[in-house]
Amino acid sequence: MAHPKPRTTPASADTSASLIRSALHTLEAEAGGVSAIAAALQGDLGPAFIAACELIRDAKGRVIVTGLGKSGHIGRKIAATLASTGTPAFFVHAAEASHGDLGMITADDVIVALSWSGETAELKNLINYSRRFRIGLIAVTSEAESTLGSAADISLTLPKTREACPHNLAPTTSALMQLALGDALAVALLEGRGFTAVDFGTLHPSGKLGAMLKFVRDLMHTGDAVPLKPLGTRMSEALMEMTSNNFGCVGIVDGHGEIVGIVTDGDLRRHMRPDLMTATVDEVMTRNPKTIGPDLLASEALDILNASKITALIVTEAKKPIGIVRLHDMLTIGVA
Secondary structure, three states: OOOOOOOOOOOOHHHHHHHHHHHHHHHHHHHHHHHHHHHHHOOOHHHHHHHHHHHHHHOOOOEEEEEOOHHHHHHHHHHHHHHHOOOOEEEEEHHHHOOOHHHHOOOOOEEEEEOOOOOOHHHHHHHHHHHHOOOEEEEEEOOOOOHHHHHOOEEEEOOOOOOOOOOOOOOOHHHHHHHHHHHHHHHHHHHHOOOOHHHHHHHOOOHHHHHHOOEHHHHOEOHHHOOEEEOOOEHHHHHHHHHOOOOOEEEEEOOOOOEEEEEEHHHHHHOOOOOHHHOEHHHHOEEOOOEEOOOOEHHHHHHHHHHHOOOEEEEEEOOEEEEEEEHHHHHHHOOO
16 A cells, blocks of 8 residues: 655745645635525525425435435435434435345435436436335435436435536535535424424433533432531531532521522631631621522533632522532533
8 A cells, every 4th residue: 555755855835835725725616615505595496495304304204315425425424414403314325225225215214315416326226216115305416407306306406516626526515515505404404393402412412512411400419418507507517518528618508498608618718717617607608609400501500600710509499409510520521
């Protein structure tokens, strides 16, 4: 296998400038392709796009995305985006479909087939299968009169543009246009069904996004772990409660069990005096402390912690403490 030769001398100024010019040309070409789609959506592509959204929305089954080559790679991404945003979808390889994978497609499904030319030979059997069993077929192509475009129930015909490749051969602009249209479909569908951040978290519980979409109730410490003391407690006892946990605070409750104050490390520093240990929490506590509910997103709780420059928050329901969350816990699982 060939390996690139190591660079022995730094690139010249002329070479560096040409690399930047090439990169800018590519980005401008691809941005132009996306802009062309935006313009087309306000014209002939608009009604077809609406029809495609309605066909997918009304389907009882799943969206089957298919394609070959670069269109296949883009198709995999589109299927993944649809699935993670509430539209059940998966990818079927155009060639493998003819070797048994057609059995994965049912009459309740909708097929989205990607082919820039619309003449991908490997799609022929899949097209015939969709027509035979009356399965909804959406084409994503630049050729409305192609084999794929003509056979489809709906043709999302993309504007013809030059590739960013200087030879107008490597799928670059065209691939990005397919991807952009797929994203547009996915977002239009999720907005149409009222898909929320909470819904997204249900389908994406892991990773950075999953952490950002956890709720306070998923992270809070509960039961005996919550540091609480009643009004009238001596500071010596409150300090013991503070040092027995890692929260750096103790919540103060009244006779009804409602949170009325909090004693923090900062309160100790502000009230440092010889008789501090014999004073009561009533004299030292911060009254009406910031609290949050259990159904708040962890990311929103983190914003409150950062804005207030505090490290823990008491969690309440009907003014009664039910838990506590720490900045450290959120950072540990990646809420940041």
